[in-house]
Amino acid sequence: MGGSSGERKKLKLLAVTACPTGIAHTYMAAEKLSQAAESLGIEMKVETQGSIGAENVLTDNDVREADGIIIAADKDVDRGRFVGKRVLSVGVSEGISRPEQLIEQVRSAPVHGGGGGGGSAEAASTGGGGGKERSLAYKALMNGVSYMIPFVVVGGLLIAISLALGGDATSKGYVIPEGTFWAHVNAIGVIGFTLMVPILSGYIAYAIGDRPALVPGMIGGWIANTGELYDSKAGAGFIGAIVTGFLAGYLVLWIKKVKVPKFVQPIMPIIVIPIVATTALGLFFIYVIGKPISWVFEHLTDWLSGMTGTSAILLGAILGLMIAFDMGGPVNKTAFLFGTGLIATGNQTVMGMCAAAIPVMPLGQGLATLIRRRLYSEQERETGMAALFMGLFGISEGAIPFAAARPAQVIPANMLGGAVAGAIAGMASVEDAVPHGGPIVAVLGAVGGVPMFFLAIAVGTVVTALTTVTLVDISERKRRGRPADGVPGGPEPVLAGVGVGAGSGAVGSGASAAPPKAVGSEASAAPQKAPVTSAPAAAAPVASPEAASPEEDEVLSGYLTEQTVKVRLDSADKDSAIREMANLLAATGKVNDVEELVRTALRREAQGTTGLGEEIAIPHAKTDAVTSPVVGFARSAEGIEWGALDGTKAKLVFMISVPEAAAGDEHLRILALLSRKLMDTGFRERLEAAPDEAAVLEVLREVR
Numbered sequence: 001m002g003g004s005s006g007e008r009k010k011l012k013l014l015a016v017t018a019c020p021t022g023i024a025h026t027y028m029a030a031e032k033l034s035q036a037a038e039s040l041g042i043e044m045k046v047e048t049q050g051s052i053g054a055e056n057v058l059t060d061n062d063v064r065e066a067d068g069i070i071i072a073a074d075k076d077v078d079r080g081r082f083v084g085k086r087v088l089s090v091g092v093s094e095g096i097s098r099p100e101q102l103i104e105q106v107r108s109a110p111v112h113g114g115g116g117g118g119g120s121a122e123a124a125s126t127g128g129g130g131g132k133e134r135s136l137a138y139k140a141l142m143n144g145v146s147y148m149i150p151f152v153v154v155g156g157l158l159i160a161i162s163l164a165l166g167g168d169a170t171s172k173g174y175v176i177p178e179g180t181f182w183a184h185v186n187a188i189g190v191i192g193f194t195l196m197v198p199i200l201s202g203y204i205a206y207a208i209g210d211r212p213a214l215v216p217g218m219i220g221g222w223i224a225n226t227g228e229l230y231d232s233k234a235g236a237g238f239i240g241a242i243v244t245g246f247l248a249g250y251l252v253l254w255i256k257k258v259k260v261p262k263f264v265q266p267i268m269p270i271i272v273i274p275i276v277a278t279t280a281l282g283l284f285f286i287y288v289i290g291k292p293i294s295w296v297f298e299h300l301t302d303w304l305s306g307m308t309g310t311s312a313i314l315l316g317a318i319l320g321l322m323i324a325f326d327m328g329g330p331v332n333k334t335a336f337l338f339g340t341g342l343i344a345t346g347n348q349t350v351m352g353m354c355a356a357a358i359p360v361m362p363l364g365q366g367l368a369t370l371i372r373r374r375l376y377s378e379q380e381r382e383t384g385m386a387a388l389f390m391g392l393f394g395i396s397e398g399a400i401p402f403a404a405a406r407p408a409q410v411i412p413a414n415m416l417g418g419a420v421a422g423a424i425a426g427m428a429s430v431e432d433a434v435p436h437g438g439p440i441v442a443v444l445g446a447v448g449g450v451p452m453f454f455l456a457i458a459v460g461t462v463v464t465a466l467t468t469v470t471l472v473d474i475s476e477r478k479r480r481g482r483p484a485d486g487v488p489g490g491p492e493p494v495l496a497g498v499g500v501g502a503g504s505g506a507v508g509s510g511a512s513a514a515p516p517k518a519v520g521s522e523a524s525a526a527p528q529k530a531p532v533t534s535a536p537a538a539a540a541p542v543a544s545p546e547a548a549s550p551e552e553d554e555v556l557s558g559y560l561t562e563q564t565v566k567v568r569l570d571s572a573d574k575d576s577a578i579r580e581m582a583n584l585l586a587a588t589g590k591v592n593d594v595e596e597l598v599r600t601a602l603r604r605e606a607q608g609t610t611g612l613g614e615e616i617a618i619p620h621a622k623t624d625a626v627t628s629p630v631v632g633f634a635r636s637a638e639g640i641e642w643g644a645l646d647g648t649k650a651k652l653v654f655m656i657s658v659p660e661a662a663a664g665d666e667h668l669r670i671l672a673l674l675s676r677k678l679m680d681t682g683f684r685e686r687l688e689a690a691p692d693e694a695a696v697l698e699v700l701r702e703v704r
Helices: 024-039 060-065 092-097 099-106 121-125 132-166 181-209 211-224 237-256 262-305 312-326 330-343 349-357 360-371 378-392 396-405 407-427 439-443 450-480 574-586 594-607 666-677 681-689 693-700
Strands: 012-018 043-050 053-055 068-073 087-090 168-170 173-175 611-613 620-622 630-640 650-658
Touching: 012 024, 012 060, 012 092, 024 043, 024 068, 024 092, 024 099, 024 611, 024 666, 068 092, 068 099, 087 099, 092 099, 092 611, 132 181, 132 237, 132 378, 132 396, 181 211, 181 237, 181 396, 211 237, 211 262, 237 262, 237 312, 237 396, 262 312, 262 330, 312 330, 312 349, 312 360, 312 407, 330 349, 349 407, 349 450, 360 378, 360 396, 360 407, 360 450, 378 396, 396 407, 407 450, 439 450, 574 594, 574 630, 574 650, 594 620, 594 650, 630 693, 650 681, 681 693
Parallel strands: 012 043, 012 068, 068 087, 620 650
Antiparallel strands: 043 053, 168 173, 630 650
16 A cells, blocks of 8 residues: 555466476476566465475465466366466476566466356355465365265266166165166165265365375265264265365374474375374264264154144155255255155155155256356256256255355255245145155156145255355355455356366366365475465575474485485486486495386386476486485486477486385475476586585585
8 A cells, every 4th residue: 555656566476387297397387487476576476286285375365466377287277266367377398498478478368267167155255364274175175076076976877777767666665676787787876875975075185184184084974974883873974074074184284293203204194194083083973973963863853753743834844954954964864764764654745745855956956057057167067967867866965066065055045945845745745655755756656646746846946946046146246246356257166176286176276187186285294395486585495394403414304415426427328327326326225126226217207207307307216126215416417318398408317216115205295395496597507516526415405
């Protein structure tokens, strides 16, 4: 406010860098862009989506204040966060080779309209200051939903098809004869549905706590969905999975902050953290959370039993509310089993109320994606079509992805529509002779009062759809109405995968092809990094716990010593250079099989060159041919052809070797540190000019 005009108009840019392997090029591009911005007097913050975690994550406030965003990536990066902003998308190599031009181009880049992206509904619907934690929670939820969707769709459609083509209506519901082809198809679908809940929980946890959180998240989700473990007739369903996902993710983050001895650090992410978190979360859910769920199930059943003599309309509305609330959770199961139990007594009207409410949620959410398409991403619309199909066969779980993504809008809409459908069915005394719901039961002759049954479903579906789009629209208007957003309009959040450094594309980053990388979490074995920005404070060297300790003389945590430095390589080609570097490392006594180390490094080269350009190569190997992490460095005066993207020969060669069993993400951390620092031209010049091994080591002490 009080600054000069020049200060007020200072350009603020953001960037996201990522490559398929998430290693060196990610950090090289980040460093190059940051350096270019600083030289041009531009403020820039860069988010890296590397294999050791999404670092320096862009917050909602960052995006709100930005004048443009550069995405330098060779994998999917979700752009939903950047609706209404100028976005320039290029390959990661362009971020390395021409950062100044990208900064110039982004000023006139097209404004992203949010076709396939999504924003943070939570951040959008709250007051100002939607910061990192709020954004992280939302993106984590979206990450879990995006990975759950295929299991819902595949499992639900296989169950629906098998019931339609191979099922028979019986007093026990639709039964498929055992041993038949359709029974096997149904069993495959049931597996998909069984995995749906732990997948949701696991990938919520993954997005928060990175790889170490995946196992406790998934096992926690399985426990949440297995009521027998805590004396409940029904599991906690998708709501329980959301709870266990967040508990697992934040528990792992907390454990990561615990300082442990250096020799324990490599096994923390693969042994210690998963075991401790899984055990603690599992026992906590069974003994603390599970008991209330069992209590709710028992007392809801008793309460419903006392209502059988009351108004049929009121009972139908209550059952509809319960059926629609958690779709497979304890509240839903209580209502369903209550109706099922009364069939044997000759009272089929209660099951008729439940049967009318069961398909309303998936049908309503599917209809909503058709009548207000602009509010939904392409993946959501496709999921909506699948939900419509599942709804016809009484599979209420088809609406779970929508409820998990937008609980504040979807669950109330589902409950209202379910209550209307149940009330109409109760008023008309609709009967259902089998414990199943949806139009399929009427088509196969199990329903009494078919016209009113279909009317109840139709009215409930329309109410659900209209309520959903109304609530979403209200949320949308609130988001558009916030002056700080600067966004004239855009879609609500999407279900596509989230950023977590891998690319399935939910809200917040790319998460897909690779397992989704976590949003906003550091890798478990990696120390906290300083932000990659052009601000002076952010330009400080990255410090590891070892660097901050009394061991000030160590280079790369002690993995690189004067013994593993060679000022002049004798080799003239890549294969020979790798062998020469392997022999250099062997002098430390940490290599027990030089030939295997060479073979492993060459196999890595066959997957893609480790020539990074700028006359740099960083071959690396993860193998039990070494007994502990070791790093070597050598120079080549003439340069060695390494297949770098920019065509330069490698004159600065680092070789990183870590053991397979206890590596964790250590080699990725070392790569990240080196890649960033090597983008500093002055550092490279000092490295090239150092006259001997001791001088080289002194320069390398700058890598922190």
